[in-house]
Amino acid sequence: MEKDPTAFVSYSWDSKEHKRWVLSLVSKLFDKRVETSIDVLETQNATVNLNNMMIKNIREKDYTILVLTEEYAKKADELQGGVGFETNMLIPLIMDNLQKIIPIVRTKGDKSKVIPFYLTGVHYIDFSDDIQFEESFTELLYKIYKVDLIEKPKLGIRPNLKPRKIESNIIESTFDKENNGLIPNFLKINDIDKNKFMKLTYSDIINGLNSLMKKTKANNSNFDFDLDTITSKKTIAKMYLDGTQKYAFKVWLGSGFGGRQETINLSYGNFVSDADNSMNEIIACEVDKDNKLGLIMTMNIFGNRDIVNSKIVISEIWKNVVNNIS
Template sequence: MDKRYTAFISYSWDGPAHEEWIRNLVNDLRSQGGVDATCDQFEVQEKTVNLNKMMINAIRDNDYVIVVLTSSYAQKADDFQGGVGFETMLSLPALRTEPDKFIFVMREGDYAAGFPYHLRDYYAINFSNDVEYKQKLDELIRRIYKKGKFEKARLGNIPDFGVMLPDNTQVQEVSTYKSVFDDLDLPSANKISDLAKKKFINGSFIEICRLFEELFEQMSRKTSGFEFSSEQIDNQKRVFLLYLNGNQVSGVKIWVGGLGYNTNSICLSYGNHISVRSDNSMNEIISVDVSQHNQMALKMTLSFSTKDESMTPEKIVRSIWTSSLAYSFKL
């Protein structure tokens, strides 16, 4: 028996007609495809929902995220606006590690207008013509179950070409040019764009927040009397407050940009006196470092012990915990 797949529909609120089309797509996937599909319209009518948490859980827990592309969706994704902008930041790390989780559906016929910048190389099932709806629904359901419409032929045996060279034939080797400077680490001619850096920072911000929450949840399970609260101020700022036996002992504020720095940086403030409103002071600034071969990495610019290292989100969280937070709990 085939696995029962789950799917969450991501889309832009473009108006009543579009929202009805989304509901119909969800119900058709459920009734005609046996897919446990849903979207926010069904979730919010069943219970009280934190929309940001719902989107995080939807992308993390479902087998598939079906993204319905329109020109409005593309504009909001490129500008990181509203719920679509938040979903875009959430999806960037997952697109790198789990690209097959995402299925793209094009509701409007203009490829150039309907695709956000970071999705322009991806294939989308074209639902723009309502006359072809059943055909495209079948393609979508087959994609979910990985049951293609066409079958590849079985591989045959490799032919025995039986090539014989005459005795007087000389085979010339094709030489590959090798420079004496091949060992030098020369810079790449292409440059990473500001938009690529912005998306890298936004994706790293989400991952750092997720790792801090995972760390504090582990503390709650293992450390008696430890509790924490988490507040999402907006799509680019989050605050964690840490308590021991009911008393606040420390906290972490994380936000994108601040204090005259461009938005291609992540700032952190930690300790027991964090201001949610003011972003004028910070303990750490994380910037984008681009190697000569156009590989992006994170750097902690204010930490003497790690400022020359290329860092991952996990290394950053570990470093801040060890150097600045753990002492509050005498661990």
């Protein structure tokens, strides 16, 4: 007998009407033998750690259904509240297995405003029109049960095709071929682009350092570490050799220059505190000569002032950590 599919619903508490709509969706999924988890069902009879509940459900359920609204997108982009916490969990999951994520859209306005930064370009099921609910719900069920909504046609007989000779009267100018670089790009990167880029970079750095520490632990039986998510924008790591703490670092997303642009800040030492009043490095967003976003280590403790990508930043941070542990 086939195992029934399971799902976890991630949504924002926009209004009482929206919460009722989401619960109605969950009820219909249960009616179709999709065991579905949602916060209000898990918290009504017990005291529950919401963060642990989210992590457990995202990891263990077959699917995570994201009910996208403008409020959800805002909280995801700004990494606020439960939605922000779930966003930090979902970004690495999407990189590993996009098929576990099922975005659905519910809005009466511009649909582009309900798509969080990390889901740009991902296909969604549109539940905006209540008149079309059953059609949208059927599409959702087909996806959950991994059944093609449209039957794929069978291959027919291969045609006997032969190439045709084409005579062209169009002559491309030698000037056009050699001077494409003269066409300017007037599009400007704005503060929204920069802050979204820094949020993604923060997640990349945390995931990259976590991976390096796991691999180090696998190769060194006397090495261990703790990686604590203090908030959706702050993480503290502690490293141990033979059970003794040797080094620690803190990474948090904030405003190192006291301005409107997000920066990634780092603090190093044998012990680091939860307070954010001191730092050893500020990583800022810069636009390079090709009008592309990159990173720069402004306090220069690594000796590198070039515009770099997140992989180089992760490498430089880890080199500093290893030098202070050994």
